[in-house]
Amino acid sequence: MKRRAFLTGSGTLFLATLTGCGGSSNNDTTSPQSPASYAPLKIPPLREGADFDLSLQEGAVEFLEGLFTPTWGIEGDFLGPALRVRTGDAIRLSVTNNLPEATTLHWHGMRLPGPMDGGPHQIIQPGETWLAEYEVLQGAGTNWFHPHREGVTGEHVYRGLAGLLIVEDGSSESLDLPRTWGEDDIPLILQDRRFNADGTFDYLSQPMEEINGMLGDTYLVNGTLGAGIRLPAKEVRFRILNGSNAREYDLRFSDGRAFRQIATDNALREQAATLTRLRLTPGERAEIVVDLGADLGDTLTLVNADDGDAPLLVLDVADTPSSITTTPDTLTTLEHLDPLQAVTTRTFRLGMQMGLFTINGVAMDMERIDQVVPLGAVEIWEIINETNMLHNFHVHGTHFEILDRNGSPAQIEAYETGYKDTVRVGPLERVRIILRMEDYTTDESAPYMFHCHILEHEDRGMMGQFIVV
Numbered sequence: 302m303k304r305r306a307f308l309t310g311s312g313t314l315f316l317a318t319l320t321g322c323g324g325s326s327n328n329d330t331t332s333p334q335s336p337a338s339y340a341p342l343k344i345p346p347l348r349e350g351a352d353f354d355l356s357l358q359e360g361a362v363e364f365l366e367g368l369f370t371p372t373w374g375i376e377g378d379f380l381g382p383a384l385r386v387r388t389g390d391a392i393r394l395s396v397t398n399n400l401p402e403a404t405t406l407h408w409h410g411m412r413l414p415g416p417m418d419g420g421p422h423q424i425i426q427p428g429e430t431w432l433a434e435y436e437v438l439q440g441a442g443t444n445w446f447h448p449h450r451e452g453v454t455g456e457h458v459y460r461g462l463a464g465l466l467i468v469e470d471g472s473s474e475s476l477d478l479p480r481t482w483g484e485d486d487i488p489l490i491l492q493d494r495r496f497n498a499d500g501t502f503d504y505l506s507q508p509m510e511e512i513n514g515m516l517g518d519t520y521l522v523n524g525t526l527g528a529g530i531r532l533p534a535k536e537v538r539f540r541i542l543n544g545s546n547a548r549e550y551d552l553r554f555s556d557g558r559a560f561r562q563i564a565t566d567n568a569l570r571e572q573a574a575t576l577t578r579l580r581l582t583p584g585e586r587a588e589i590v591v592d593l594g595a596d597l598g599d600t601l602t603l604v605n606a607d608d609g610d611a612p613l614l615v616l617d618v619a620d621t622p623s624s625i626t627t628t629p630d631t632l633t634t635l636e637h638l639d640p641l642q643a644v645t646t647r648t649f650r651l652g653m654q655m656g657l658f659t660i661n662g663v664a665m666d667m668e669r670i671d672q673v674v675p676l677g678a679v680e681i682w683e684i685i686n687e688t689n690m691l692h693n694f695h696v697h698g699t700h701f702e703i704l705d706r707n708g709s710p711a712q713i714e715a716y717e718t719g720y721k722d723t724v725r726v727g728p729l730e731r732v733r734i735i736l737r738m739e740d741y742t743t744d745e746s747a748p749y750m751f752h753c754h755i756l757e758h759e760d761r762g763m764m765g766q767f768i769v770v
């Protein structure tokens with residue numbers, strides 16, 4: 302156990318407890334008798350506009366005191382900036398690969414042309430710059446970007462390549478939502494890592510991890526170990542991304558309080574949902590608003606109930622708010638596709654054969670197009686998990702809505718209603734989604750992907766390709 306002292310902005314002395322290598326992050330940091338012990342949550346810098354230059358680069362981070370972990374980052378040592386764009390803008394993302402290996406950068410959750418998707422076919426060689434240009438067609442939401450090169454996506458994300466791509470529109474900006482970045486609008490990129498004794502990241506050193514997925518023993522939030530944040534006593538919005546390779550989060554607050562979910566993966570909800578728990582599989586996002594108006598002087602903790610209530614983030618409610626917000630319950634209007642209009646039902650069977658993960662009996666092949674989808678057609682996709690393991694299912698280039706799980710709409714969780722691009726498909730479960738590829742056709746040179754977002758499964762075959770004609 303190592304400790305280091307640091308000063309907060311107000312001059313109050315806190316002790317940050319850092320776990321050593323292989324240590325647990327499950328220390329109780331919420332004792333009401335003592336000041337909260339935490340490291341200040343890093344907030345990704347916010348970049349606004351329509352024109353972004355992004356450098357993928359090597360770095361080093363002192364996650365563990367005195368040990369520098371070699372990392373990869375985007376415009377920095379670890380993770381990347383948050384990019385905020387507006388609906389209707391033509392955006393230009395110039396990505397330069399200053400890493401020693403080829404990679405890609407995929408815009409997860411965005412409606413865009415196939416060649417701009419940043420999937421396995423849009424390789425960026427070391428020293429090269431790749432330009433993604435597209436119009437922002439969708440409404441407000443919290444999306445993200447990460448590498449997607451076939452076979453090494455898990456490793457590249459684990460090293461640190463990920464960032465948020467936030468869309469705002471006129472209607473989201475007219476709502477009285479918390480929107481001051483880093484003050485009451487807080488991004489939370491949830492990740493887990495395991496460290497070697499020399500401070501390097503340990504990735505897949507245990508053979509079964511290639512099957513079960515990489516689970517670390519130490520949580521990082523925005524790249525911060527043992528994170529906490531000083532917050533105003535008012536409504537606070539968290540934009541939460543499960544940026545882990547394989548870990549699932551069952552999020553709740555330590556006092557069990559209710560909070561409101563205002564957005565799903567890539568859009569605001571029509572109506573805020575009041576929840577006490579929220580489950581996110583890798584790649585899924587949610588925006589929530591928690592009211593801290595009566596908590597001045599208190600601390601609470603965001604925990605992962607899926608991991609023995611392991612603490613993820615200390616909320617240190619220490620500031621008197623300079624202004625308040627009153628988040629409404631009615632947020633937006635969404636178009637819903639009618640299942641009676643669906644012309645096609647496609648089936649995707651998630652399976653395993655000879656150590657490879659498969660969809661419909663075959664592992665990913667860059668040279669094979671698995672599905673041909675007509676532009677503008679309403680389709681139902683049925684995803685059947687034929688294994689005893691958790692998988693989830695992500696579709697590129699669009700959003701979808703969930704129709705039912707195991708044939709029952711009642712098995713759709715409250716936090717899953719609305720626009721999604723990634724859905725949990727539990728062991729032996731069957732989930733039906735409805736979608737329409739409505740924006741662009743694309744050919745064999747730049748297909749869209751569908752895949753399990755447990756990255757070790759994706760890298761070992763659980764991915765397929767579709768074109769839109």
Ligand SMILES: [Cu+2]
Nearest residue numbers: 692753755758
């Ligand atoms: Cu999977």
